[in-house]
Amino acid sequence: MENISLADFQKLDIRVGQIKAVEDIPGADKLYKLMVDLGTEVRQLVAGIKSYYPKEELLGKKVLVLTNLEPKVIRGIESRGMILCAHPEDRSTVVCTTVEKDISLGAKVS
Numbered sequence: 001m002e003n004i005s006l007a008d009f010q011k012l013d014i015r016v017g018q019i020k021a022v023e024d025i026p027g028a029d030k031l032y033k034l035m036v037d038l039g040t041e042v043r044q045l046v047a048g049i050k051s052y053y054p055k056e057e058l059l060g061k062k063v064l065v066l067t068n069l070e071p072k073v074i075r076g077i078e079s080r081g082m083i084l085c086a087h088p089e090d091r092s093t094v095v096c097t098t099v100e101k102d103i104s105l106g107a108k109v110s
Helices: none
Strands: 014-024 032-037 042-047 062-066 072-074 077-079
Touching: 042 077
Parallel strands: none
Antiparallel strands: 014 032, 014 062, 032 042, 072 077
16 A cells, blocks of 8 residues: 555545435435535535445434545536545445544544
8 A cells, every 4th residue: 555645645625524315316226315514515425335324324424524525427416525434345344434422514534
């Protein structure tokens, strides 16, 4: 694995967000369309976590979101960020990163 500089890491804008809505995407077995509240705005994201989380488990969950990732259109839906998740090499499970204590939406992760 290649090392990155602290300056490169500091370019990442990771924020605490709360999932406010979860929708199926027609024809997409692994994807959800999510609406995530980042405190100052609500963003639409597409996440490949449908195989690992039922909708009701995601609603209200506070997650870590990479907010300055270049937007990408996935299945005709613009995704404006990425939820950070952990997984083993074989992706037998995926776990969304969450916060341990209550903190305001939009709090910066550093």
